[in-house]
Amino acid sequence: MVPLSHYLVLSAILFTLGVIGVVVRRNAIVIFMCIELMLNAVNLSFIAMARNLASIEGQVIVLFVMTVAAAEAAVGLAIIVSIYRTRETINVDEINLLKW
Amino acid sequence: MEGIVFYIIAIITIIASLRMVMGRNAVHSAIWLVLVFFCFGGFYVILQAEFVAAVQVIVYAGAIMVLFLFVIMLLRVDRAEELLSRHRIQRWVGVILGIALLSGIGVTVMVNILPGQLGSKSLEETVIKAGGNTQAVAEALFTDYLLPFEATSVLLLAAIVGAVVLAKQKREEKED
Numbered sequence: 001m002v003p004l005s006h007y008l009v010l011s012a013i014l015f016t017l018g019v020i021g022v023v024v025r026r027n028a029i030v031i032f033m034c035i036e037l038m039l040n041a042v043n044l045s046f047i048a049m050a051r052n053l054a055s056i057e058g059q060v061i062v063l064f065v066m067t068v069a070a071a072e073a074a075v076g077l078a079i080i081v082s083i084y085r086t087r088e089t090i091n092v093d094e095i096n097l098l099k100w
Numbered sequence: 101m102e103g104i105v106f107y108i109i110a111i112i113t114i115i116a117s118l119r120m121v122m123g124r125n126a127v128h129s130a131i132w133l134v135l136v137f138f139c140f141g142g143f144y145v146i147l148q149a150e151f152v153a154a155v156q157v158i159v160y161a162g163a164i165m166v167l168f169l170f171v172i173m174l175l176r177v178d179r180a181e182e183l184l185s186r187h188r189i190q191r192w193v194g195v196i197l198g199i200a201l202l203s204g205i206g207v208t209v210m211v212n213i214l215p216g217q218l219g220s221k222s223l224e225e226t227v228i229k230a231g232g233n234t235q236a237v238a239e240a241l242f243t244d245y246l247l248p249f250e251a252t253s254v255l256l257l258a259a260i261v262g263a264v265v266l267a268k269q270k271r272e273e274k275e276d
Contacts, residue, residue: 037117037121044140056236070159071255074167079266
């Protein structure tokens with residue numbers, strides 16, 4: 001049986017990769033994908049904790065996180081589409097005005 | 101056996117997420133992310149969360165990634181993006197901050213979790229008592245967590261309405 005700490009370290013590595021992606025990348029859609037990666041990394045530690053604490057609640061919470069992630073992806077992508085309509089770009093360096 | 105499978109999938113996941121974060125083409129990033137989601141499904145199977153594994157593959161690798169690819173192709177942003185056009189230093193600051201974050205989490209995990217396992221009984225007892233993983237999840241979801249579950253449906257409705265309103269074309273502006 002793999003110890004809990006290995007799962008948590010893996011989860012931390014993936015979360016960090018997501019954070020680096022959000023900071024480094026300039027494409028708004030790729031930034032969204034990195035956020036999904038971070039959410040998944042957290043889900044992994046929830047599930048690993050659920051097994052180690054022998055409680056099913058961790059798996060239930062992961063379902064809620066997935067629902068929120070799906071809602072966030074739908075609304076976020078709609079915002080990106082609407083920004084692209086007005087600005088013709090989704091490069092976050094060029095989207096620097098609150099009002100256009 | 102579980103250990104070998106875990107380490108193989110872990111290496112695949114880390115490589116795929118690196119390719120996703122570093123790749124210059126948004127479509128390639130999306131495809132690598134699909135692989136990452138499948139790997140997460142594998143982890144959930146190892147961790148005795150079969151229902152969540154199925155949901156992971158169906159919702160993430162199926163629905164959400166299709167949405168992402170759809171938007172990438174709709175906006176024609178699938179050409180190579182020049183990483184860091186303007187702020188060259190931002191990449192290094194980002195990587196350094198990321199490493200600092202990783203070491204912070206790593207120290208926390210090592211200090212707090214490594215000595216000794218938590219938990220006394222195993223998850224299997226709960227699952228066997230309920231008659232299966234899906235039944236166990238459902239039992240918790242529809243009894244103790246019924247109110248959050250209902251709140252989720254409101255959240256999804258708000259997301260649908262919000263997405264439609266945001267993405268809708270404004271006809272008046274088009275005619276001007």
